[in-house]
Amino acid sequence: LKSAGAPPGWVGVVVDGKGNIVARTVAEQFELGRPASASVREAIAEGSQGSYVGTTLEGAKADSIYKELPGTGGWSVHLGIPTDQLDAPVRRSAIFLASGGAVSLALGLALVWFTARDISQRRVEQEAQAALALRQSEERRRLMVDAADLGVFSWNVSTGEVIASQRALDMLKITKSVATGDVSLPFEMLLTGIDPADRARFERILLQSRKSDTVAAEFRTAPPDGRWLRASGRSSRIDGHNAEVVIGVLLDIDEMKRAEFDRQRLLRRLGDAEENERRRISRELHDQIGQTVTGLLLGLKNLEQSLATTSS
Structure with missing residues (x-):
């Protein structure tokens, strides 16, 4: 197991059919002959090969695979990979994606802010122009x-x-x-x-x-x-x-x-003057014609009397 070139931190262990450690890549001198961890023994009881997530004797969490060695009376080989090392690429990818998302969100927010500011500035300019046009129109009206x-x-x-x-x-x-x-x-x-x-x-x-x-x-x-x-x-x-x-x-x-009232008064005065003039003329005509007719009647009467005297 040591010569297989496993990365540092990986733990390899050989366990006999009773679940005791036969060999171990880490701290073998302390663990040799002692019972393997509970997760190892549970895996052996379940089948001849497979995978499981357990805890090493040092207390580290590890994702492990194992396989029973044929012709050994139930001996098996287990290789545990620390979960932290196994999840590290995933964590880095997640961190990278999260960072990329954060950067994208920041850029999006910045774009939204600049767009909103541009729209706001344009709106303010348009409102200022409209207000100026309104004031000019109001000034012209006044x-x-x-x-x-x-x-x-x-x-x-x-x-x-x-x-x-x-x-x-x-x-x-x-x-x-x-x-x-x-x-x-x-x-x-x-x-x-x-x-x-x-x-x-x-x-x-x-x-x-x-x-x-x-x-x-x-x-x-x-x-x-x-x-x-x-x-x-x-x-x-x-x-x-x-x-x-x-x-x-x-x-x-x-x-x-x-001026209209003055004109109406003037028209009334002109009307009154015309009416008075017509009355004066009518009166004068009446008086003159009456005198003429009276004189004519008297002359005819005298003529009648003269004619009567001459005939008699």
Whole structure:
């Protein structure tokens, strides 16, 4: 067994039919003639050859093979390979696979992280571009609204909240402690800037915009100012969920309205003047023609009398 060239740590043993050690490659001088380990004796009892996992006399776990020697009266040869040495390649392979898996997982996580970061950066850039485009669009809208001298407001009918521009508040003479930007206020506060006689009609016409196209209402602001404004409104067209939001635009039409009133007064005065002139002419014609007819009747009467005197 020693000359067979077994690797260090392997244990070879020859056992007689009674399970006693006849020869041993390790510590033979101490074990010769002594009973073999329990695992060896159990293997001998089970058959003439095979394999088993047992424990050496030194206490090491070993995977062993054995075979009975023919013509020896039951002697057998056992060769034990330490389980640690036998499992070492498997462990190395498992460690290598685990390391490779860990490296692959790390690379995968790194790839996912870089991909997520790239997507996040792109999303942030897109959101920044969208926000910039929105601000530019809002700035253009405000510029156009300011240039047109318009007041803008939105009314959420469900909640009663109104978001109005500063120009709209100025036009309605409503004071809010906000320096710039749109202002949120209750709809009832917006109505305070409207003449009490026009408030119900103003609200009714705006509510009609939810079921029709753009509507318009002309009204006066609250006294003592009493300026004429026109409110054009329509329901929100952003999506189907905002049907209860009315978008309104205020336009100052006071000068145009007063010019219209002046024109109507002038037309009435012209009509009255024409009627008076017609009455004067009619009266003068009536008086002149009456006098002429009377004189003619008197002349005919005198002529009749002269003719009667001459004939007699």
